[in-house]
Amino acid sequence: MSTSQEFRLPDLGEGLTDAELVSWAVAVGDVVALNQNIAEVETAKALVELPSPFVGTVTELLAEPGDTVIVGAPLLRIAIDAPAESAPEAAPPEADSETGERQAVLVGYGPSAAAVTRRRRPPLNGTTTTNGTDASTRPDAVPAARKRARELGVDLATVAGSGFGGAITVSDVEGQTGVPAVSSERETRIPIAGVRKRTAAAMTLSASTIPQVTEFVTCDVTESVELLHRLRAAPLFDGVKLTPLALVAKTIVTALADHPTLNSRWDEDNGDIVLHRYVNLGIAAATERGLLVPKLADAQRYDLKALAVELDRTIALARSGSATPADLTGATFTITNVGGYGIDTGTPMVNPGEAAILCLGAFAKRPWVLPGTDEIAARWVTTLGLSFDHRLVDGEQASKFLADVAAMLTEPGLLLARA
Numbered sequence: 001m002s003t004s005q006e007f008r009l010p011d012l013g014e015g016l017t018d019a020e021l022v023s024w025a026v027a028v029g030d031v032v033a034l035n036q037n038i039a040e041v042e043t044a045k046a047l048v049e050l051p052s053p054f055v056g057t058v059t060e061l062l063a064e065p066g067d068t069v070i071v072g073a074p075l076l077r078i079a080i081d082a083p084a085e086s087a088p089e090a091a092p093p094e095a096d097s098e099t100g101e102r103q104a105v106l107v108g109y110g111p112s113a114a115a116v117t118r119r120r121r122p123p124l125n126g127t128t129t130t131n132g133t134d135a136s137t138r139p140d141a142v143p144a145a146r147k148r149a150r151e152l153g154v155d156l157a158t159v160a161g162s163g164f165g166g167a168i169t170v171s172d173v174e175g176q177t178g179v180p181a182v183s184s185e186r187e188t189r190i191p192i193a194g195v196r197k198r199t200a201a202a203m204t205l206s207a208s209t210i211p212q213v214t215e216f217v218t219c220d221v222t223e224s225v226e227l228l229h230r231l232r233a234a235p236l237f238d239g240v241k242l243t244p245l246a247l248v249a250k251t252i253v254t255a256l257a258d259h260p261t262l263n264s265r266w267d268e269d270n271g272d273i274v275l276h277r278y279v280n281l282g283i284a285a286a287t288e289r290g291l292l293v294p295k296l297a298d299a300q301r302y303d304l305k306a307l308a309v310e311l312d313r314t315i316a317l318a319r320s321g322s323a324t325p326a327d328l329t330g331a332t333f334t335i336t337n338v339g340g341y342g343i344d345t346g347t348p349m350v351n352p353g354e355a356a357i358l359c360l361g362a363f364a365k366r367p368w369v370l371p372g373t374d375e376i377a378a379r380w381v382t383t384l385g386l387s388f389d390h391r392l393v394d395g396e397q398a399s400k401f402l403a404d405v406a407a408m409l410t411e412p413g414l415l416l417a418r419a
Helices: 143-152 170-177 194-209 222-233 244-256 304-320 395-410 412-418
Strands: 003-008 018-024 030-032 037-043 046-051 056-061 068-070 074-080 212-220 264-267 272-275 281-283 285-287 290-292 333-337 356-360 364-369 376-389
Touching (some): 037 074, 143 170, 194 290, 212 395, 222 376, 244 356, 244 395, 281 304, 285 304, 376 395
Antiparallel strands (some): 003 074, 018 037, 018 068, 030 056, 037 046, 264 272, 364 376
């Protein structure tokens, strides 16, 4: 005798209270297996697959793509013949032994993830299933691309993927139609959802709750550039993507050890200032879905070579779409790099839960007055912008930190002596 079970949005960890339903991986009438992916949701800027804890037949979908669902709210109903003995209740997220932060219990969605095979009941009218394809040949596409395909009426089976592992991206879908402009319209309306919606909420919270100040310093980084050239040619760094960002990241991690207030957070609920003894380095990364900030956990443990490798891996993780909520939360200090666009610097906004953020500008050759002389020479120069929470950090502390970072970039020997 069958019974009906409700699948409710589980606790995704990291203190998250809701998620936006991106897409269903099942439909009414589908027979689902234990741990089969049934839906994709977006929360804390990460796309997450929801595995089924039941074996049975889907009888009702209780939410639509685009809906925001509260943790604990029902998502769908499944008719089961008997309880799945191998499907115990999910254990609550475990706490990280060092940070005390809960880890997400689900895995992040990535275009490199294997497609989930799902069994369907034969259509009553002999028609094909969703997207006109059998579930076993469901096109590999990022969830945002599936959503865009539904909006434009594009059959994903006809689209060639150019993303990671051959996955279909939003650009692939839009390129299929050209997204022609309607001549009678003078504007385009884009729904505020997904990453853009959550980024807006975070920045609004930052602007309204954090009294922040920005300071700037321009420094001669010629010796750092020369050091990078020498290291790239060294056998030790063969195959390592060694960039100015990696060197700046190492410099920041080193400086934070001497300026702990820049690596802290304001705990309003408990009336505390929390000084971190570790550095979870957030790296702002431009991705197809928008700006994401994956963290490089315990960055203080790595030497320059290892840090460069981990930076590359962390950014690639976010851009591939496979970062989890745990990967995208819990940073203690963030770097945003606008130098790749030829921009001098910016006034970044402090992320809630952090004390400061540093904006790295372009490394560019410019006229520079040599110290102690009136001579002008062409030197590699960059400008750093540091925004900080004035509740946690005063002007003197921020200035000393920024001057310390600039000094190590000007004379990288100071960095190597302290790292």
